[in-house]
Every structure is written in C-alpha cells, then in structure tokens.
Amino acid sequence: xxxxxxxxxxxxxxxxxxxxxxxxxxxxxxxxxxxxxxxxxxxxxxxxxxxxxxxxxxxxxxxxxxxxxxxxxxxxxxxxxxxxxxxxxxxxxxxxxxxxxxxxxxxxxxxxxxxxxxxxxxxxxxxxxxxxxxxxxxxxxxxxxxxxxxxxxxxxxxxxxxxxxxxxxxxxxxxxxxxxxxxxxxxxxxxxxxxxxxxxxxxxxxxxxxxxxxxxxxxxxxxxxxxxxxxxxxxxxxxxxxxxxxxxxxxxxxxxxxxxxxxxxxxxxxxxxxxxxxxxxxxxxxxxxxxxxxxxxxxxxxxxxxxxxxxxxxxxxxxxxxxxxxxxxxxxxxxxxxxxxxxxxxxxxxxxxxxxxxxxxxxxxxxxxxxxxxxxxxxxxxxxxxxxxxxxxxxxxxxxxxxxxxxxxxxxxxxxxxxxxxxxxxxxxxxxx
Amino acid sequence: xxxxxxxxxxxxxxxxxxxxxxxxxxxxxxxxxxxxxxxxxxxxxxxxxxxxxxxxxxxxxxxxxxxxxxxxxxxxxxxxxxxxxxxxxxxxxxxxxxxxxxxxxxxxxxxxxxxxxxxxxxxxxxxxxxxxxxxxxxxxxxxxxxxxxxxxxxxxxxxxxxxxxxxxxx
Numbered sequence: 001x002x003x004x005x006x007x008x009x010x011x012x013x014x015x016x017x018x019x020x021x022x023x024x025x026x027x028x029x030x031x032x033x034x035x036x037x038x039x040x041x042x043x044x045x046x047x048x049x050x051x052x053x054x055x056x057x058x059x060x061x062x063x064x065x066x067x068x069x070x071x072x073x074x075x076x077x078x079x080x081x082x083x084x085x086x087x088x089x090x091x092x093x094x095x096x097x098x099x100x101x102x103x104x105x106x107x108x109x110x111x112x113x114x115x116x117x118x119x120x121x122x123x124x125x126x127x128x129x130x131x132x133x134x135x136x137x138x139x140x141x142x143x144x145x146x147x148x149x150x151x152x153x154x155x156x157x158x159x160x161x162x163x164x165x166x167x168x169x170x171x172x173x174x175x176x177x178x179x180x181x182x183x184x185x186x187x188x189x190x191x192x193x194x195x196x197x198x199x200x201x202x203x204x205x206x207x208x209x210x211x212x213x214x215x216x217x218x219x220x221x222x223x224x225x226x227x228x229x230x231x232x233x234x235x236x237x238x239x240x241x242x243x244x245x246x247x248x249x250x251x252x253x254x255x256x257x258x259x260x261x262x263x264x265x266x267x268x269x270x271x272x273x274x275x276x277x278x279x280x281x282x283x284x285x286x287x288x289x290x291x292x293x294x295x296x297x298x299x300x301x302x303x304x305x306x307x308x309x310x311x312x313x314x315x316x317x318x319x320x321x322x323x324x325x326x327x328x329x330x331x332x333x334x335x336x337x338x339x340x341x342x343x344x345x346x347x348x349x350x351x352x353x354x355x356x357x358x359x360x361x362x363x364x365x366x367x368x369x370x371x372x373x374x375x376x377x378x379x380x381x382x383x384x385x386x387x388x389x390x391x392x393x394x395x396x397x398x399x400x401x402x403x404x405x406x407x408x409x410x411x412x413x414x415x416x417x418x419x420x421x422x423x424x425x426x427x428x429x430x431x432x433x
Numbered sequence: 434x435x436x437x438x439x440x441x442x443x444x445x446x447x448x449x450x451x452x453x454x455x456x457x458x459x460x461x462x463x464x465x466x467x468x469x470x471x472x473x474x475x476x477x478x479x480x481x482x483x484x485x486x487x488x489x490x491x492x493x494x495x496x497x498x499x500x501x502x503x504x505x506x507x508x509x510x511x512x513x514x515x516x517x518x519x520x521x522x523x524x525x526x527x528x529x530x531x532x533x534x535x536x537x538x539x540x541x542x543x544x545x546x547x548x549x550x551x552x553x554x555x556x557x558x559x560x561x562x563x564x565x566x567x568x569x570x571x572x573x574x575x576x577x578x579x580x581x582x583x584x585x586x587x588x589x590x591x592x593x594x595x596x597x598x599x600x601x602x603x
Contacts, residue, residue, distance in 0.1 A: 243467025
C-alpha cells in the first residue's frame with residue numbers, strides 16, 4: 001500500500017514535472033515576454049507552437065542545461081576549429097544567442113560557428129529583435145546571424161554521419177561538456193557511490209546475509225550474472241567478462257532512468273542519442289572480436305564442412321557483414337527505443353498546446369492536460385519497463401556475441417551448433433519482445 | 434517547416450564530442466567499477482555461495498555420520514544384550530552343573546559314610562560276635578562245669594540247674 005502511494009506520488013511528480021517543463025517551453029514559444037528559445041520553424045514571424053521542432057529540440061543534446069523559464073545551468077564549452085584552435089568558456093558567455101564569442105554563436109541551445117573567417121574575434125553583439133538573433137534562410141536549411149549590417153552563415157557542429165543523416169564535417173568540432181555528457185557523468189558518479197557502498201558492505205559484513213542497499217542490488221547483480229553472463233558466455237569464461245557486462249547493464253539502466261526524470265538532474269536523452277549507443281556498441285564489437293578464439297574466426301571466415309563456393313559467395317560475406325551488423329543492431333535498438341519513448345511522451349505533453357490552440361483556448365488546454373497527462377502517466381510506466389528491458393537486452397545480446405566468440409569447441413560440432421542456436425534463438429526472442 | 438524531417442533530428446547524427454566523452458566516462462565506469470566493485474562483489478558472492486554449499490555438505494556429512502553412529506550403537510547394544518544373555522545362560526548352566534556335581538558328591542560321600550558305617554557296624558558286630566562266642570564258650574564251660582559239679586551231687590538238681598542256666602542264658 002505504501003509502495004503504491006509513493007509510486008503514485010512519484011508519478012504525479014513525474015507528470016507534473018514534464019508538464020511544467022513543456023509548459024515553460026510553450027510559454028517561451030509564445031514569444032511575448034523574453035523567449036529564451038526561438039522557434040526555428042516560425043521563420044521570424046509571431047512564434048507559434050510547433051510540436052515537431054519542440055520535440056526535436058527536447059530530445060537533442062544541448063550546450064546548456066535548461067531548468068525552467070529563462071533559467072539554465074551554464075555548461076563548459078570546449079570548441080575546436082581546425083586552423084582556429086580551441087575556444088573554451090561557459091555557455092553563459094553567449095547570452096542565449098545575443099553575443100558571438102570568437103565567432104561562435106548559441107543557436108537553440110547548441111553552439112554554432114560563423115563560417116565566415118572575416119567575422120571579428122572576441123565578444124560581438126549580434127543584431128536582432130527580442131530574442132531572435134539567429135535567422136533562418138528562406139529554404140529553412142541554413143541559418144544566419146546579422147552583425148554590422150552584414151549577414152553571416154552559421155555552421156552546425158561536425159557530426160560523423162558522413163552527410164547521410166543531414167550532418168557531416170563542418171568547420172568546427174564541439175567537445176563540450178554538454179547536457180548528455182553531464183548526465184553521463186552524473187550516472188557514473190551515482191554508480192560509483194552506489195556500488196562503492198555495496199562493495200564496502202560486502203567487505204564489512206563478510207558472509208552474513210546482505211542488508212540495505214546491498215540487499216536491494218544483490219538480486220539484480222545475481223540476476224545479470226546467472227541469467228545473462230553465465231548462460232550466454234559459459235561457465236568457463238564468464239567471470240572474465242562480468243565487469244564489462246555489469247558496466248553495460250548498470251550504465252545503460254541508470255542513464256535510461258535519469259532520462260525518465262523530467263527535470264534537472266535527468267531529462268537528458270542520453271541513451272537515445274546515437275553517439276552514446278555507438279560507443280557502447282563499438283566497445284562490444286571490440287571486446288567480442290579481440291576475445292574471439294581460433295574457432296570463432298575459422299567459423300566466421302571459412303566455415304568448415306561447407307563446399308568452398310558456398311563459403312566464398314554466401315557464408316563468408318554474410319558472416320563478415322554479421323560482425324558489423326550485430327553491434328549496429330545493438331546501437332540502433334537502444335537508440336530507437338529510448339528516443340521513441342521520449343518522442344511519445346513529449347508528443348502527449350504537446351497535446352496540451354495543440355488543443356490549447358497556441359494559448360487561445362484554455363478549455364482545450366485543460367482537455368489536453370487531462371488526456372495528455374493520463375496517457376503520459378501510462379507511457380511513463382511503459383518507459384520504466386523499457387528502461388530496464390533495453391538495458392537487459394543490450395547486456396544479454398552483448399554477452400551472447402562475446403559467448404559465441406569465446407565458446408569452446410572441444411565437443412562435437414553438431415553439439416555446439418545446437419547449443420549456439422539455442423542461445424542465439426533465446427536471445428533474439430527476448431530482444432524482439 | 435522543414436523540407437527534410439531528418440534535418441533537425443540531431444540525435445541520429447553521432448557527435449564526435451559525445452563519442453569522446455561517452456568513451457571516457459564508460460571506460461572509467463568499466464575499469465573503475467570493475468576493479469572496485471564488480472570483481473570484489475563477485476568474489477564475495479562466490480565465497481559466500483561456496484561457504485553455503487560447504488555448510489550444506491558438512492551438515493549432510495555430519496548427519497550421515499550421526500546415522501552411522503546410531504546404527505553402530507544399536508548394533509553394539511544388541512551385541513551387548515546377546516552377550517549378557519549368553520553370559521547369563523552360561524552362568525545358569527554352570528550353576529546347575531555345580532549343584533548337580535555337589536549333589537553327586539554329597540550322595541557319594543553319604544554312600545561312602547553309610548558304607549563305612551555299615552562296615553564298622555559289621556566289624557563291631559563281628560567283634561561282638563567273636564566276643565559273644567568267647568563269652569558263650571566261657572559260659573558254656575562254666576555251665577558245663579557247674580552242671581558237671583551238680584551232676585555229681587544230684588541228678589535232679591542237675592536238671593534244674595541246666596534249665597536255670599539256660600533260662601539265664603536267654
């Protein structure tokens with residue numbers, strides 16, 4: 001009963017927090033007072049609520065941590081432009097976009113660079129009305145600022161998608177402690193505090209029954225060890241990879257859970273950013289292939305007992321592709337699940353402003369609040385499940401890839417074939433749920 | 434509005450800064466927590482599990498030992514009881530034998546005593562008979578003397594004397 005009540009309170013806080021956050025943004029987007037963020041979709045007219053850009057803005061990484069209204073926590077910026085060197089400082093030096101510093105400008109929470117080399121160094125006040133300092137070009141695909149009556153085009157930070165997703169290498173790189181980085185640091189700190197205490201409890205209490213935090217986390221630890229690492233990797237090798245699997249699971253879990261908190265320490269879409277999942281998946285790739293034994297490579301590159309032409313034209317290409325596809329599937333699965341969850345919740349909250357007809361209809365907003373609030377409450381519970389499930393799936397599939405790489409092939413081939421299939425099928429089944 | 438939806442979908446564009454910081458933070462978590470927490474916890478858990486298993490094994494062993502001891506005890510008890518019975522039986526047999534032997538001996542002794550007594554009696558009787566015969570002889574001689582003397586004086590008197598002597602004799 002107590003748990004149910006506290007759960008309900010947590011939920012109310014969650015929903016309320018999200019509403020408040022979205023509410024402030026809505027307020028900002030009205031553009032009457034002092035909107036911090038301008039609507040990129042509004043083309044400089046009277047800003048109206050644009051759900052897509054609002055949501056895209058909220059799931060994106062940012063160089064400042066927006067708290068509420070006009071209040072943001074400034075974050076350190078570390079910028080590097082080839083031929084220009086490093087520029088460091090706090091994100092507050094940009095005055096929410098009103099000031100350019102050494103050619104860098106704050107645009108919708110992200111630092112952009114003025115591509116033109118003729119732009120003066122140091123602090124430069126930009127021309128604009130209200131808070132509209134960054135203007136969009138007519139086609140909406142580029143942005144510019146005005147200074148000294150001249151128009152300067154903006155570059156976004158470099159991304160490594162090779163232009164496939166609309167990004168690419170630009171004139172500078174952003175190595176700032178962004179909102180996502182700060183949240184990951186917080187997650188790491190939390191993990192160190194929690195597991196430091198748990199670990200010392202094991203030292204202090206010896207072989208006595210676990211208690212407190214230790215008792216709370218031991219079943220989770222034992223579950224991951226006995227249901228993920230041990231069956232997937234095998235009794236002989238699993239202990240070697242246990243720290244990696246545990247780190248994967250708990251790091252993703254804490255980041256997921258922090259992402260569900262709709263206000264300050266949380267709200268970052270960390271595991272919903274492909275950069276984060278890419279690093280995790282790449283590490284899985286490295287660990288898997290660096291621990292691969294002779295049999296693993298033999299079976300990957302030149303499967304024994306199969307005609308050579310099948311190997312050459314079918315099996316080997318498929319297996320080599322599989323080396324890459326496996327971690328890529330890990331990367332996309334986690335990224336898509338978490339981002340989708342954030343988008344759904346933000347869409348439901350956005351109903352308030354859509355029904356409210358941009359502030360004109362209070363009744364509509366109230367209806368939206370009730371409907372959106374209820375659905376958000378429901379979605380939050382599902383997201384809570386997804387937070388655990390995705391961490392579990394990532395850890396389990398990583399373990400199964402590693403397990404396939406270190407599997408002993410002493411026993412008969414057919415034996416291990418069924419073994420492998422069994423483990424793999426089980427993992428895939430769980431993954432697709 | 435955007436011409437391309439994906440343009441502002443920035444989360445799908447891997448940012449090198451984020452890649453860098455994610456690597457740093459995750460490697461820190463992996464090696465730091467692995468060394469300070471996950472390995473020691475696994476070690477402690479394994480130790481505890483082993484100890485629990487050992488305790489169970491030990492308990493089972495002790496239980497088996499106890500059962501064995503109990504069985505041994507019962508066997509010992511049964512053996513002791515049997516031994517007791519046997520001793521008792523033997524004792525009874527010995528007692529009976531001793532009693533019967535004693536009885537035999539007593540009987541033999543008695544018979545011997547009786548035989549001795551009879552022999553003594555016979556001896557004494559024989560001695561007495563010898564003595565009697567001597568006495569009778571002496572008496573007969575005396576009587577004969579007296580009769581001879583009386584005859585010499587009176588025939589009638591002689592007869593009376595003989596009768597009287599005979600009567601005395603009896």
